[in-house]
Every structure is written in C-alpha cells, then in structure tokens.
Amino acid sequence: MNLDWLDAFLIFGAFKVIEIMGLGLLVHLQLGLTRVANFGVVGFWGLGLYAFGVAYLKVDWPFGDVYQFLICAAIATIVAAAAGLVVGWLISDLDDDGTLVGTLGFATIVVILATTQQGLTGGALGLGGLGFPYDFGRVKTHEFTWLLITTAVVVLIFVYAWRVHRTPHGRLLIAVGANEALARSLGKSATAARLRMMMVTSGAMGLLGAMHGVMVRSLEINSLDVSVTLAALAALILGGTARVFGAVVGVLLTVALFDIVIQFYIPIPDGWNTQALPVAREAVFGAAIVLMLIFRPQGLLGQMRRPALMRRLHGDW
C-alpha cells in the first residue's frame, strides 16, 4: 500500500479522533442514558492500556503476534469490565456528587498504581516494546491499518449504542436514569441493569486503551492524563449527552478541530503545536463544557428523540 500522500501525524490525529469518539459513545451510554456521571473515564481506559501492556510484555506467550494481541486485549477488556462492575457496585447508592468523586478516585488509584508498581509497569519511565499484531514492513502502513481496525471497533460501539436505544434494556436504562425508585417498581432490578451497563462500557473503554497501547507501542504514564476524560466529556456535552450522534458531532467540533484542522491546516507559528496549542485545547474544552451547561445543557443536537424513534419503529399505532 503506497501511503506517501498521507502524513504520519495525520494518521495519529485521526486515531485520536476515532478513539475519543469511541470513548464519547460509551460515556453517552453511561451519562446520557443511565445518568452515571463517570469522571474516571481515563481510569478504565488506562487500566485497559496497562493491563494489555503488562500482559503483552511480562508474560512469555507461546503464540504468534495475532493471538498474543487477541489474548492480551481480552485480558484488558475483562480487567476493565471487572473494574466497572466493582466501581459500579460501590457507587450504586451514591448521588451524582458521590459518583463524580468515586469515579475520579478510581482513576486516581489507577494512575498511582501505574506510577508506583515499577516492576510491572515501568513506573514514570514507562515500558516500550508493544507492537502491531502484523508485519507489513512499513510503520506508516502498520499505523494506517491500525487506524482502520480501531475505526471498525468504534463503528461496532456506535452500532451497539444505536441498538441499545431500541431495546427493552435501553428503555430500562433510560428509566433508571430518570427515576430509579420508579424504575425499581417495574419488576426489573435497576441495580443489575446499571451494573451490566457499567461492565460493558468499562470493558469497551479498556479495549480502546489496549488499542491505544498498540498504536503508541509503549506504556507512558503521561498518557493517563485527565485530558482523556475531559475530551470525551467535552465532546459529548457539546454534541448532546442524550443522542448517539452527540459524541460524533462533539468530537468533530473539538478533538478533530484541534488535533487535525488547526494542527495541520491552519498556519500557526512554530512551537505552538507542542506548547501553546495543547494548553489552549484544554482551556477551550473546559470552556465548552461550562458554556454548554449554562446556555444549552441538552447539547447541540438536543434531547432524545424518542417520539420520532417510536414512529419509525411502530408507525401509526
């Protein structure tokens, strides 16, 4: 595959866009449907990244690259899903404030563990040696292929979120999010529904973390940054927490704008890319959250469109 026309940095920028889109879609299921305000997105994502990295680098697997990747990615997904189950159970009786603090606390624990368990994680120095589960010869081809594979995974996440809106489980999640006490009187366990949702979405966040590890080919403590959570939340709040397309539109207007359009197509002075731009990016994301919550809390795309969905699904009754 001849990819000379494609800038390697553009591939990485697109990867970030796709990755945050995936996280935003998962946060949509948590916050938009079930009203679980997860401020620890980076914790679940980072746990997947580190579980994948440690399993990949510290275990002498008797398989080839593909199987090694699949098994380590499965481990990352399961570990993150288990964490989602435990955190979900711990926060199940907490109000919104408690949920925010609890999930933020979980993310902090993950960062501390990744920093202090040097024997496993490499601590502040990190660990190199992660690789792509294939070998086509050229790094750019590897990265572009990985971008396509990650895009396919995010498309699957989108389809899952899309379908959840149309299922009894999705309606139950919306009911639990809107009025948990009333939802409990419907004959289904609200706690079980929420735990299932936390487990599935956290596991998927862990899988995205593992896929990030392959792309950057290393474990770096700096990657466990609050900017991961901030980017996913800012995009979703801008686009609309209640809509599946909210995360897609939001990421295009935030991460894609900064990490692709401004970085590659706007003539900015040398040095800004590494210094001023990342700071401005965080500031703009933070400001976007504040302004949207004040002036249009339902986001650009607005509320859920259940009536339209019902008309499409059932026609005129």
Added chain:
Amino acid sequence: MVNSGDTSVTPAVSVNGLSSGYGSVAVLHDVEFTVGHEIFAVLGANGAGKTTLLTTLAGLIPAFSGSIAYHGTDVTNLAASESARLGVGYVPQEAAVFPDLSVLENLTVGGMIGTRPHEERLEEVFETFPDLRSKLDLRAGNLSGGESRMVACGRALMQDPTVLLLDEPTAGLSPLYLELFFEKVAEIHRTRGVSIVLTEQNATQALGIADRVMVLSLGVGSEPMSADAVTTDLLREGYQI
C-alpha cells in the same frame, strides 16, 4: 367484595404492626389493616404518612418493624422489583412517568414482566384510557398532569397487577380529570378484579368509590371501617381539624 374479617379467604394485602420512615425517623407507627378484593382508601391530611405507607408497601423504603404480605406471601423488606413480580403495581403521586420516554415506551416498560403479549395488554390499557391511543408518540415529559396520571396508571396496568397502589392519583388535577379518574379507578377494580389501595386527601370523592377506609393521622392508622360508616366527625378527628 370480600369482607376483610372473612378468615376463609387470604387477603390480597395484610399489614401487621408496620412501622417505617426515613433514616432513623419513624413516620408510620404500628399500622395494621388487611385488604381483600376491594378498593381500600387511606385518607389523611398532608404529612399523615400516606405516601410513606404506599412506598413501604411497594418495597421502595424498608419497614422498621412489622410485616407486609401479598396474597399470603410475606414480602416485608423485599426489593421493589420482587414485589412487582408478585403482582404489585405502584403509581406514585409525583414524577410518575419517565419524561424522556414516549408514552408508548412508558407503557411498554411496564410490560417488561409477565407473559401475556404486549399488544394484548396495550389494547386493554387503551380500553380503559382511550385518549392514550392518540398520544403514543408524544414525549411523556410534555404531557399535562391528567395525561401523565393516565400514562402512569396504564404503565402499572401493563404489569398485570393483582394489587394496585395509587398514591393520591387525583392530586393537582382539574375537576374534570378528578371525576374521570375516580371513575377509572372504580372501573379498573370492577373489570380487572384488581385490589386497590388508594391514598387520598379528597375524602368525599374517595368515599364515593371505596369499600373500606382507614384514616391515617400522624402515622397512626384508625381501625379500618366500611366507607358507608364514615362520618364527618370521624374525618374531622382523623384530619385533626
């Protein structure tokens, strides 16, 4: 109508020495009554403990002491979802619908339990509340108070309940809806054979449809009595006016 004193029939609801409340604060004190195949009205002023009684019966808050049984099965401190599976439908006074869901979805979430086809249950709800048929696609959060109450009641009926707990179903409704709603409650009992526990401040209307009545005052229940036997003096005493 089943006379609650008839020991040969298992009551739909049996409440014995029930105390409950919030945190460490007791609101209900040693409440006792049984409900047969009838409409049982719990009357009382604001703050009497009517909502606390129904939320305890629905399993949404735990009982401090005493027992609750449905059709002879002890459900004291059973999870609300388990009570619902035993045939208990609950319609709260406030926030009785899921606002983001459409009317149709509000009804279908009520039908998540039970084995009868949804369509069959929906048709029965439409027979009771025909106005809902034309509002299925509307967002429940945009409905009027009376329409919301119909949706909430319809959702509870989708659960195929044998016992229906209605918490002040006419609170805040216009006189037009108020009369209609009491008629509907009587119709649900008559046509579906559902035992109904109804809390109300509006004593006159409630007495018009109830078989028996208990007056709740500061969390203490009176001896249940026939609706026909209730006098103004008894109500004054119960309402402490």
